[in-house]
Amino acid sequence: MSEETRRVAESVMELVLAHQRKLGGPVGCRAPRCERCLSAHLGQVERSVEAGSPVVFVLPAFPGKSPNEAKVLGTVPDLGDRVMLMKRAEAEAAGAELVSGDGRLSYFALPWSRAEVA
Known part of the structure; x- marks a missing residue:
């Protein structure tokens, strides 16, 4: 996966997660950028970006x-x-x-x- 693909995929997911409700859950999930929440969907987003879809x-x-x-x-x-x-x-x-x-x-x-x- 190229660095550009990763950057685009992360920017899409950050837009989505920016308004995520963060009640309870692990302490890291209450941070503005939670790697656990990001990684749950990042692979699929990267595959779409890489394919140009x-x-x-x-x-x-x-x-x-x-x-x-x-x-x-x-x-x-x-x-x-x-x-x-x-x-x-x-x-x-x-x-x-x-x-x-x-x-x-x-x-x-x-x-x-x-x-x-x-």
């Missing part, structure tokens, strides 16, 4: 929310969704491709009302 991130049912109320404040888009959309161009410039699922198709499998995904 975009790094694909799938956002299932975006902007639908997890049914776990301990993790989300409600069903409407929030600041996390806004930040993701604002960072989309930056992520794509770094070699990422963001694919979002359709909440209208996912609501059948999740405890959402039709109004919450329309």
Whole structure:
């Protein structure tokens, strides 16, 4: 793997991990750059970069929310969704491709009302 490939792959992952929730876990995971979190996905990102392929991130049912109320404040888009959309161009410039699922198709499998995904 070339140094340039590694640099690009790390820049993509740092964009993703910059807004990661860091509650609990090992002390190193609370640092701005956690090698453990970075290394979990870095190999796949490096392979995509090396092949000249975009790094694909799938956002299932975006902007639908997890049914776990301990993790989300409600069903409407929030600041996390806004930040993701604002960072989309930056992520794509770094070699990422963001694919979002359709909440209208996912609501059948999740405890959402039709109004919450329309």
